[in-house]
Amino acid sequence: SVVLEPVFLLVRVEAVAGDRGWSQPSGTNAGKTIVSQILSFNSARVSNQRFDSIHLDIEPHTLIGVAPENWDWGGASHANIWPAYLNFLKAVSNLVAVYNAANNPDIDWSDSIPYNWDTDAYTDSNITNVIRKVSRLFVQDYWDTYANIRQFASNEVNAANIWGKKIVVGIETMTNGAGTGLGIANTFFQEGATNAMNVLAQVE
Numbered sequence: 001s002v003v004l005e006p007v008f009l010l011v012r013v014e015a016v017a018g019d020r021g022w023s024q025p026s027g028t029n030a031g032k033t034i035v036s037q038i039l040s041f042n043s044a045r046v047s048n049q050r051f052d053s054i055h056l057d058i059e060p061h062t063l064i065g066v067a068p069e070n071w072d073w074g075g076a077s078h079a080n081i082w083p084a085y086l087n088f089l090k091a092v093s094n095l096v097a098v099y100n101a102a103n104n105p106d107i108d109w110s111d112s113i114p115y116n117w118d119t120d121a122y123t124d125s126n127i128t129n130v131i132r133k134v135s136r137l138f139v140q141d142y143w144d145t146y147a148n149i150r151q152f153a154s155n156e157v158n159a160a161n162i163w164g165k166k167i168v169v170g171i172e173t174m175t176n177g178a179g180t181g182l183g184i185a186n187t188f189f190q191e192g193a194t195n196a197m198n199v200l201a202q203v204e
Contacts, residue, residue, distance in 0.1 A: 015041075015055065016057065017054070018059070018111075019058065021063075022058050023058055023084055031088055032088070032091050035054060035056075036095060043103060047105060050107070053136070054096070058085065058112075060084075093134070108166070109134060110168065111137070113130060113137065113156075114139075115140060115153060116152070117130075127159055128159055131156075131160055136167065136168060137167045137168070138168045139156045139169050140172075144190075144199070149199065150203055153167075171188060171196060171199075173189055174187060
């Protein structure tokens with residue numbers, strides 16, 4: 001099995017999937033189908049051949065206007081996106097709950113969110129609404145210094161602790177530049193892996 005060897009090495013294996021269209025009413029069924037297929041894959045295999053987690057990367061904010069990570073663009077066009085996104089997360093939570101009731105060990109799941117949903121002006125993008133539904137929260141905390149990483153993930157970490165949820169603070173290592181959406185301060189590409197690991201050790 002493709003999953004077997006990493007399990008022996010004590011490495012978590014996650015099934016990664018996502019499409020911003022899943023946060024539209026017309027696209028939620030496609031997303032639920034993918035999640036159901038992952039769960040069916042797990043159900044048909046012994047425990048050391050299963051995925052440990054489902055990691056979703058939906059990013060509904062990118063559907064709006066020309067400013068990623070900003071719900072305030074597009075006027076009324078975002079009115080249906082956020083409720084549909086939360087409904088999709090609820091549906092995934094229900095699918096995972098049914099799977100976990102019938103299987104051991106459990107599978108957990110997360111969704112990736114940008115670091116600034118807690119500070120944008122569109123009040124509906126409340127991180128609590130997401131944290132309450134997921135098993136784990138993955139925060140795209142794309143900065144290259146200890147101070148910034150800690151500052152911009154602090155609200156998410158505190159909220160996750162309040163709701164008893166796990167949280168992963170993710171950094172970026174790919175190159176920045178035209179077409180990437182990343183500035184030099186948003187990635188460890190220039191600093192290198194050693195510097196990134198040292199900063200993450202401080203954050204931890």
